[in-house]
Amino acid sequence: MSNKYKMFIDGEWVDSSTNERLETVNPYNQEVWATIPQASNKDIDDSISAARTAFETIWKKISGAERANMMVKLADLLDQEAERMSILETTDNGKLIRETKNQMHFSAKGYRFFAGLTDKIYGEVIPLENQDLFDYTRREPLGVAVLITSWNSPISLLTNKLAPALAAGNTVVIKPSEHASVTTLELGKLVEKAGFPPGVVNIITGDGRVGDYLTKHPNINKISFTGGTETGKRISRNASENLVPVTLELGGKSPNIIFEDAEIDRAVTGAVAGIFAASGQTCIAGSRLLVHRPIYNQVLTKLVEKAKTIKLGNPLDPTTEMGPAANEAQYSRILSMIEAGKESGADLVLGGNEVNGEGLEKGYFVPPTIFANVENSMSIAQEEIFGPVLSVIPFKDEDEVLQLANESKFGLASGVWTTDMRKVHRLSREIQAGTVWINTYRTAAPSAPFGGVKMSGYGRERCIQAIHDYTRIKNVMINYAEDDRDPFSMQTK
Numbered sequence: 001m002s003n004k005y006k007m008f009i010d011g012e013w014v015d016s017s018t019n020e021r022l023e024t025v026n027p028y029n030q031e032v033w034a035t036i037p038q039a040s041n042k043d044i045d046d047s048i049s050a051a052r053t054a055f056e057t058i059w060k061k062i063s064g065a066e067r068a069n070m071m072v073k074l075a076d077l078l079d080q081e082a083e084r085m086s087i088l089e090t091t092d093n094g095k096l097i098r099e100t101k102n103q104m105h106f107s108a109k110g111y112r113f114f115a116g117l118t119d120k121i122y123g124e125v126i127p128l129e130n131q132d133l134f135d136y137t138r139r140e141p142l143g144v145a146v147l148i149t150s151w152n153s154p155i156s157l158l159t160n161k162l163a164p165a166l167a168a169g170n171t172v173v174i175k176p177s178e179h180a181s182v183t184t185l186e187l188g189k190l191v192e193k194a195g196f197p198p199g200v201v202n203i204i205t206g207d208g209r210v211g212d213y214l215t216k217h218p219n220i221n222k223i224s225f226t227g228g229t230e231t232g233k234r235i236s237r238n239a240s241e242n243l244v245p246v247t248l249e250l251g252g253k254s255p256n257i258i259f260e261d262a263e264i265d266r267a268v269t270g271a272v273a274g275i276f277a278a279s280g281q282t283c284i285a286g287s288r289l290l291v292h293r294p295i296y297n298q299v300l301t302k303l304v305e306k307a308k309t310i311k312l313g314n315p316l317d318p319t320t321e322m323g324p325a326a327n328e329a330q331y332s333r334i335l336s337m338i339e340a341g342k343e344s345g346a347d348l349v350l351g352g353n354e355v356n357g358e359g360l361e362k363g364y365f366v367p368p369t370i371f372a373n374v375e376n377s378m379s380i381a382q383e384e385i386f387g388p389v390l391s392v393i394p395f396k397d398e399d400e401v402l403q404l405a406n407e408s409k410f411g412l413a414s415g416v417w418t419t420d421m422r423k424v425h426r427l428s429r430e431i432q433a434g435t436v437w438i439n440t441y442r443t444a445a446p447s448a449p450f451g452g453v454k455m456s457g458y459g460r461e462r463c464i465q466a467i468h469d470y471t472r473i474k475n476v477m478i479n480y481a482e483d484d485r486d487p488f489s490m491q492t493k
């Protein structure tokens with residue numbers, strides 16, 4: 001018996017106008033447990049015009065404090081419903097229940113953080129040379145924001161976009177990934193309960209065709225996307241049709257660097273957190289472990305020992321440490337990258353094979369996999385695998401490790417494990433990445449900026465500054481001089 005979900009357009013729960021549906025599969029047992037609508041172009045048009053009307057008639061007119069009240073209610077509801085929502089999300093994408101539940105509460109924090117900014121979005125008074133001119137700026141919402149997310153952390157990734165968009169006074173059309181849409185649709189019910197007016201938040205579902213049509217639409221004002229780099233490029237090209245500003249949070253191949261002077265056991269735990277958490281299906285995965293030669297063997301031995309004990313199983317079981325890959329396409333991609341690793345001549349020191357075991361028969365399970373003596377030029381060190389596959393690379397000194405760390409088309413996150421403060425500051429300055437974690441990895445806060453450089457994208461999420469990505473500045477200049485002016489020359493004084 002599968003659950004038949006509907007889309008949320010203009011405050012109504014609706015099917016696709018063509019009645020087309022997509023199946024949603026539980027990656028732990030390959031059962032179809034829900035279906036979602038495949039939005040038609042008409043549904044997309046409807047959702048955008050609902051968002052436009054809500055923006056013009058209601059949302060841009062109400063105060064920041066009122067927006068904040070609704071956002072805080074939404075946060076409270078997310079906290080109250082965290083258990084139920086996390087069970088749904090885990091069923092949808094196979095992520096551990098301990099992680100999805102944590103992400104629900106983290107998302108609630110995100111809504112509260114941005115709710116606190118709604119009445120702090122203001123312009124400046126600018127002193128001009130001519131004292132008879134009064135110049136000031138207004139920060140205005142952009143209008144209709146399109147928010148497209150991926151399947152690995154639907155609610156958490158959406159929060160990074162929806163919270164600042166709403167706080168700044170925009171209305172939205174959301175499209176989650178076709179592989180994991182259920183919790184985003186469930187969020188629509190919480191949005192309703194929190195009292196948001198119809199049309200402020202619209203949620204439509206479907207595959208890439210929906211995203212493509214949405215991002216080419218002439219009646220939108222902003223796109224924020226989390227997903228793969230190739231799709232990000234396509235969206236950026238679509239957006240250029242109408243010169244719509246874009247925020248892109250894309251993939252990564254993040255270096256996690258361990259120096260000889262590090263606290264080794266903590267660093268090894270950090271390496272495990274970097275690559276095996278979420279079965280490696282996270283954009284910030286520390287998938288390249290760069291290890292100082294004098295401790296290379298020691299780190300590798302400890303890492304393999306630790307990784308061997310990782311408990312694979314049902315992601316709904318709170319004691320499970322690694323669940324399945326989130327969908328069949330991702331599973332096949334991970335396996336083919338492992339084959340590429342084997343062929344490239346790197347040493348496979350753990351995993352890499354099919355997984356057997358009770359309760360693992362039907363899931364898309366990939367074991368913790370470690371390749372040693374990897375060269376940075378190999379595809380397993382350059383391409384995002386988005387799975388539990390670690391490339392361990394030795395380095396001789398600080399110069400070499402910086403070169404290796406930066407020899408990547410990506411630049412999302414990085415980690416450095418050392419007790420030497422001079423290295424901390426030098427590497428933080430030189431590493432090309434949006435985040436540098438020192439003696440920690442995969443740590444987040446709503447106030448800490450998040451985003452990438454190079455092919456990992458642009459724009460920053462989660463921080464105070466993120467709200468500026470959803471506003472534009474208007475300049476207002478008021479002349480209160482009594483005298484007349486020369487009409488044929490621009491007035492510059």
Ligand code: TXE
Pocket residue numbers: 148149150151152175176177178206207208209210211212213215226227228229231232234235249250251282283284330333384385386
């Ligand atoms: O992502 P896609 P996929 C990486 C990871 C993974 C690869 C592919 O390496 O193996 O991307 O994953 C929508 N116009 N990441 O295929 O295609 C799509 O429907 C507009 C990294 O799942 O990028 C979904 O909602 N939208 C990443 C969203 O884009 C389009 C997380 C993401 O799907 C579209 C996930 C189009 N033409 C994967 N085509 C991260 N940064 O964390 C698809 N979409």
